[in-house]
Amino acid sequence: MxxxxxxxxxxxxxxxxxxxxxxxxxxxxxxxxxxxxxxxxxxxxxxxxxxxxxxxxxxxxxxxxxxxxxxxxxxxxxxxxxxxxxxxxxxxxxxxxxxxxxxxxxxxxxxxxxxxxxxxxxxxxxxxxxxxxxxxxxxxxxxxxxxxxxxxxxxxxxxxxxxxxxxxxxxxxxxxxxxxxxxxxxxxTVSVRGGKPNGAASGFFSGMIREPLKGIESVIPVSPETVHSLAxxxxxxxxxxxxxxxxxxxxxxxxxxxLPALPMTVCEMAEGLKRIAGEKTHALLSWQIDPAIERIVSGWPTRMLSPRAQAMGMKPNASFDEIVREHIAQYHPEIAI
Amino acid sequence: MxxxxxxxxxxxxxxxxxxxxxxxxxxxxxxxxxxxxxxxxxxxxxxxxxxxxxxxxxxxxxxxxxxxxxxxxxxxxxxxxxxxxxxxxxxxxxxxxxxxxxxxxxxxxxxxxxxxxxxxxxxxxxxxxxxxxxxxxxxxxxxxxxxxxxxxxxxxxxxxxxxxxxxxxxxxxxxxxxxxxxxxxxxxTVSVRGGKPNGAASGFFSGMIREPLKGIESVIPVSPETVHSLAxxxxxxxxxxxxxxxxxxxxxxxxxxxLPALPMTVCEMAEGLKRIAGEKTHALLSWQIDPAIERIVSGWPTRMLSPRAQAMGMKPNASFDEIVREHIAQYHPEIAI
Incomplete structure (x- = not known):
């Protein structure tokens, strides 16, 4: 085929x-x-x-x-x-x-x-x-x-x-x-994307995890309370x-x-990074609202459910920790998790 | 302008x-x-x-x-x-x-x-x-x-x-x-359209009024209970x-x-024609289900409401009689209504 x-x-x-x-x-x-x-x-x-x-x-x-x-x-x-x-x-x-x-x-x-x-x-x-x-x-x-x-x-x-x-x-x-x-x-929104940032307004949902794990600072352009659904x-x-x-x-x-997705706040994402990768990695995050990004993201849905997909047996990720661990296992085998 | x-x-x-x-x-x-x-x-x-x-x-x-x-x-x-x-x-x-x-x-x-x-x-x-x-x-x-x-x-x-x-x-x-x-x-659906039939599956909603008023037989291709909204x-x-x-x-x-529309059954349309134009005109109507037309029409909505338009002051026709009378006034000045 x-x-x-x-x-x-x-x-x-x-x-x-x-x-x-x-x-x-x-x-x-x-x-x-x-x-x-x-x-x-x-x-x-x-x-x-x-x-x-x-x-x-x-x-x-x-x-x-x-x-x-x-x-x-x-x-x-x-x-x-x-x-x-x-x-x-x-x-x-x-x-x-x-x-x-x-x-x-x-x-x-x-x-x-x-x-x-x-x-x-x-x-x-x-x-x-x-x-x-x-x-x-x-x-x-x-x-x-x-x-x-x-x-x-x-x-x-x-x-x-x-x-x-x-x-x-x-x-x-x-x-x-x-x-x-x-x-x-x-x-x-797919997170954590590997590689380099792309032009998507949603790019920071990956960058805020990927970049600190590389030792690079990352600026989060929306408020910590922003709710979004990831896979x-x-x-x-x-x-x-x-x-x-x-x-x-x-x-x-x-x-x-x-498709199935897991809803969470940006704050919960940052906390998850701290929990898994430590204080030093988490300290590479900072917040600076970008009005253009925030305007686009604020127009997106927060909790995306998937009754049709789940009726067929598809499931969202079990937790944000699972999402971060999948990325570390693929890109950072040097980090013990 | x-x-x-x-x-x-x-x-x-x-x-x-x-x-x-x-x-x-x-x-x-x-x-x-x-x-x-x-x-x-x-x-x-x-x-x-x-x-x-x-x-x-x-x-x-x-x-x-x-x-x-x-x-x-x-x-x-x-x-x-x-x-x-x-x-x-x-x-x-x-x-x-x-x-x-x-x-x-x-x-x-x-x-x-x-x-x-x-x-x-x-x-x-x-x-x-x-x-x-x-x-x-x-x-x-x-x-x-x-x-x-x-x-x-x-x-x-x-x-x-x-x-x-x-x-x-x-x-x-x-x-x-x-x-x-x-x-x-x-x-x-616009009814009663003047002129000749066009290729629209909804064409009979006009034809069943327009043709009998011209003295021409008209076949209705859906069941009398079909509900549809007209303007x-x-x-x-x-x-x-x-x-x-x-x-x-x-x-x-x-x-x-x-846009505003008035819901009614095809049977009510036929009865309206009889009431306004008489038994002889009504007798030119017959029913013969056309499965291709009925399949298309059965997939359409029945009662179309228009809250946005009506909030701006637009209104549906007051009655089907008003709709038929508008057509007669335009195309059949010889008919007293």
């Missing part, structure tokens, strides 16, 4: 590829498990070295919208035997606020082009679409309940959130028309794979579900 | 133009009323004769997406002094189910191109977007309350409904970014103009509101 991952060289995309390679097989939509023979990583950057050296990995480097232009060079036409596509590629929230055209191109036009490319195949592939908690939004006009569920009215307050909601709707219609099988899921990278990838493996019957409606 | 109406030669678009010409001036978004000096009707067909002979009417005949191609020939660039655009042009629900590409082009690509054209102007025009009750949908997975309000979760079950919901979201983001002022409103053409146009005239403060959120 061949799988395509757009954004496959990114943080979540490459972890998804590693996890799939390690598990070796996949049961698409509840069917009999098949061995994974090839994973195509489509991204603007080359595959990470560890992935590139696996014989089952192919790397397609380029701009996704260009790769999805019509004709024989179309990415999907060249991999027309792919049964499953994880559409993870996106411009992130902060980038999309700063550069409207970038977001419309990367999140809107490219998602539409991907779906058109799938339709042109005529093979009805399964498409996982990485939507986001950012489809929910709060303004003076739209308060919402403290607890957000799958069927809460999305009122996105960022271009990124609008573009993700549009992607969910396109996915549902392309599935209803029989062009694809749709698996759309709203990722919670670890491994938990997020488990949820994504569970979506792809769920049967049509278990999945239910064609619309997006919320 | 110059106004553009896309779909301006269509049934609702041309009635909107006639109503605006008759009223002579408009107070855009609560500002001081200005005289209407020109109304540009952009449509695939020429303006109706009565409109074409008014000196204030200009007709732009062509495919809307072609008219919105970038460059100096762009419709909006040639009318860059337009302060208000009513975006009424659309492929209708039945057409979009039968021809997916037509819907994506007419409802999705053209709406996006219109908003990009507005953005390119740099003048922040006011845009009214005609969304639809079809953004709401019912499936085995999505029941909804008997009464639909502005903030009910949209779960469209047709390509047309999906494309209208996407249009609402694009409108909200282009407004949030300051490229336009947004007025998006969901039209209820007369004049009531719909009053609502559209009220949206354009509402101040930003009165309008509130950037998202779409429901």
């Amino acid at each position: 061949k799988i395509i991952i757009t954004g496959g060289a990114g943080f979540v995309g490459s972890l998804l590829a590693r996890t799939l390679l390690a598990q070796g097989s996949l049961a698409i939509r509840g069917a009999v498990p098949q061995a994974i023979t090839q994973i195509v990583l489509a991204d603007r950057i080359a595959a990470p070295a560890d992935l590139a050296q696996d014989a089952r990995i192919a790397s397609e480097v380029g701009d996704l919208l260009d790769q999805l232009a019509t004709g024989a060079s179309n990415l999907l036409a060249r991999h027309s035997d792919a049964q499953l596509i994880f559409h993870m590629a996106a411009a992130v929230s902060g980038e999309c606020e700063a550069n409207f055209d970038l977001g419309m191109r990367s999140n809107y036009a490219a998602t539409h082009a991907l779906l058109e490319s799938c339709r042109a195949l005529g093979t009805r592939p399964t498409v996982f679409f990485a939507s986001s908690i950012a489809v929910f939004g709060r303004t003076v006009h739209h308060s919402f309940p403290d607890e957000i569920v799958d069927t809460t009215l999305p009122t996105p307050q960022t271009s990124y959130g609008i573009q993700k909601l549009i992607g969910e709707q396109l996915m549902a219609d392309y599935a209803r028309k029989g062009f694809i099988y749709a698996r759309s899921a709203r990722l919670a 670890s990278p491994a938990n997020t990838v488990r949820g994504i794979i569970a979506c792809a493996q769920s049967s049509d019957e278990a999945w239910g409606p064609l619309t997006a579900l919320n | 110059k106004i553009i109406i896309t779909g301006g030669a269509g049934f609702v678009g041309s009635l909107l133009a006639r109503t605006l010409l008759a009223q002579g001036s408009l107070a855009i978004r609560g500002a001081v009323p200005q005289a209407i000096t020109q109304i540009v009707l952009a449509d695939r067909i020429a303006a109706p004769a009565d409109l074409a002979q008014d000196a204030r009417i200009a007709s732009e005949v062509g495919d809307l997406l072609d008219q919105l191609a970038t460059g100096a020939s762009n419709l909006l660039a040639r009318h860059s002094d337009a302060q208000l655009i009513f975006h009424m042009a659309a492929a209708v629900s039945g057409e979009c189910e039968a021809n997916f590409d037509l819907g994506m082009r007419s409802n999705y690509a053209a709406t996006h191109a219109l908003l990009e054209s507005c953005r390119a102007l740099g003048t922040r025009p006011t845009v009214f977007f005609a969304s639809s009750i079809a953004v709401f949908g019912r499936t085995v997975h999505h029941s909804f309350p008997d009464e639909i309000v502005d903030t009910t979760l949209p779960t469209p079950q047709t390509s047309y409904g999906i494309q209208k919901l996407i249009g609402e979201q694009l409108m909200a983001d282009y407004a949030r970014k300051g490229f336009i002022y947004a007025r998006s409103a969901r039209l209820a 007369s053409p004049a009531n719909t146009v009053r609502g559209i103009i009220a949206c354009a005239q509402s101040s930003d403060e009165a309008w509130g959120p950037l998202t779409a509101l429901n």
